[in-house]
Structure formats: structure tokens, C-alpha cells
Amino acid sequence: MxxxxxxxxxxxxxxxxxxxxxxxxxxxxxxxxxxxxxxxxxxxxxxxxxxxxxxxxxxxxxxxxxxxxxxxxxxxxxxxSVINPSCSGFGIIKASRQDTTETLRQIAVHNATYREICKETNDDH
The missing domain is CATH 1.20.5 (Single alpha-helices involved in coiled-coils or other helix-helix interfaces)
Structure with missing residues (x-):
């Protein structure tokens, strides 16, 4: 044990x-x-x-x-002095009586864009 x-x-x-x-x-x-x-x-x-x-x-x-x-x-x-050269390449577009509604809309967009981009040179045109 x-x-x-x-x-x-x-x-x-x-x-x-x-x-x-x-x-x-x-x-x-x-x-x-x-x-x-x-x-x-x-x-x-x-x-x-x-x-x-x-x-x-x-x-x-x-x-x-x-x-x-x-x-x-x-x-x-x-x-x-910075001059925006793109302003001399285009200007305000005038609508005619023969333009369609879509063309008139596009002209309005173009002219608004031109006025926004070329604010300083708008006085020249």
C-alpha cells in the first residue's frame, strides 16, 4: 500500500x-x-x-x-493683365424669324455664355 x-x-x-x-x-x-x-x-x-x-x-x-x-x-x-482670347473668336448671335424654337433656345444659351465669359469685352461689341 x-x-x-x-x-x-x-x-x-x-x-x-x-x-x-x-x-x-x-x-x-x-x-x-x-x-x-x-x-x-x-x-x-x-x-x-x-x-x-x-x-x-x-x-x-x-x-x-x-x-x-x-x-x-x-x-x-x-x-x-489677362485677356481672354476666346472672346475674339465668337460673339452675340442674332435670331431671325425663320429660326425654330430649339434654335432660339440654343442662341439664348450661346449668348448667355458669351456674356458670362466676355463680361469685360461686352462693351466693345
């Missing part, structure tokens, strides 16, 4: 030891995986920090360039 108790105790110790060994091995694998993830994240962090530094440098250079351009063009007094 005593032998069975000792044998049962040894079996419990062996099973408990096996379970503990399995859990320790599993935890060790998880730790290794976490170390690899940590290393990868540190590399990605270094890349991201480098990209941020490059971006900040570009921002500084762009800002300096814009300021320089503003200072250089501040002394320029020339006025810029």
Missing part, C-alpha cells in the same frame, strides 16, 4: 514537472517572439524617425524658399 502511495506521488511529481516544463518552454517561445517583434518595431521606429527628420528638413527648406521668393517678387511693380 505504501508503495502505491509513493508510486502515485512520483507520478504526480512527474506529471506536474512535465506540465511545468511545457509551460516554461511555451513562455520561452512567446518571449522570443516578443523580442523579435520588439526588434522589428525598433527598426520601424528608426525608419519613421528618419522620415520625420527628412520631412521637417523639407518643410524648412520650402519655407525658406517661399520667403525668399516673396521677398524677391515684392519689388516687382508690373501689373499682370
Amino acid at each position: 505504501m508503495a502505491y502511495l509513493i508510486l502515485g506521488g512520483v507520478a504526480v511529481v512527474l506529471v506536474s514537472g512535465s506540465i511545468a516544463h511545457y509551460k516554461i518552454r511555451k513562455a520561452s517561445q512567446e518571449i522570443d517572439c516578443l523580442f523579435k517583434q520588439n526588434e522589428q518595431l525598433q527598426q520601424e521606429n528608426a525608419v519613421a524617425q528618419t522620415q520625420v527628420k527628412h520631412f521637417e528638413t523639407r518643410i524648412k527648406k520650402t519655407t525658406a524658399l517661399l520667403i525668399a521668393m516673396g521677398l524677391l517678387t515684392a519689388c516687382n511693380n508690373k501689373a499682370i
